[in-house]
Amino acid sequence: xxxxxxxxxxxxxxxxxxxxxxxxxxxxxxxxxxxxxxxxxxxxxxxxxxxxxxxxxxxxxxxxxxxxxxxxxxxxxxxxxxxxxxxxxxxxxxxxxxxxxxxxxxxxxxxxxxxxxxxxxxxx
Numbered sequence: 001x002x003x004x005x006x007x008x009x010x011x012x013x014x015x016x017x018x019x020x021x022x023x024x025x026x027x028x029x030x031x032x033x034x035x036x037x038x039x040x041x042x043x044x045x046x047x048x049x050x051x052x053x054x055x056x057x058x059x060x061x062x063x064x065x066x067x068x069x070x071x072x073x074x075x076x077x078x079x080x081x082x083x084x085x086x087x088x089x090x091x092x093x094x095x096x097x098x099x100x101x102x103x104x105x106x107x108x109x110x111x112x113x114x115x116x117x118x119x120x121x122x123x124x
Contacts, residue, residue, distance in 0.1 A: 002047045003105065005035040006054050010065040014080040030085070031110035032061060034093055038102040048102045060092040082109045086119035094121065 013027040034057045038047050064072070069080035074088050090107040097104055108118040 001037055001039055002041065003035055003037045004047050004050070004053065004102070005033050006050060006057055007031060007033050008054065008057050008061055010061040012064050012067050012069050014069040016081060017079045028111045030064075030082075032057065032089060033106075033108040033110075034089070034104070035106045035108075036097070036100075036102040037105040040101060042101070048100065056093050056096040057089075059096065060089050063092070064088075082111050082115075082117045083119065085109050086117050087121075090119050090121050 009029060009031045011027060011029050015026070034053065036048050036053060041047055064085070069075055069085065072080070075084060078084055086107045086109040089109070090104060093107065094104045104121065106118050106120050108116050110116040
């Protein structure tokens with residue numbers, strides 16, 4: 001099994017409903033890892049072109065960059081947690097990959113150097 005990962009980042013703010021300081025508006029410089037996997041390589045020897053995966057990922061992150069996440073339609077009525085952000089990114093990148101031989105395996109969202117969440121889409 002081959003796995004290819006790209007790492008990109010975006011900056012955004014959110015306010016959580018979990019008690020404590022995180023209930024106040026605050027921001028993060030989020031780091032995002034997007035990983036695809038597959039068993040077979042294309043004739044050019046690639047599972048996926050890094051440039052293509054980066055373009056798809058940046059296209060999705062542009063929807064979140066420098067935004068107040070709680071105000072975006074994707075999170076209306078929900079708290080914009082990192083878990084929900086990871087699922088949002090996963091769903092958007094997966095839609096862009098439709099028809100590609102590789103499959104989206106995982107999206108990991110880092111709030112800080114010591115706190116991250118991953119989503120695999122396995123509940124679908």
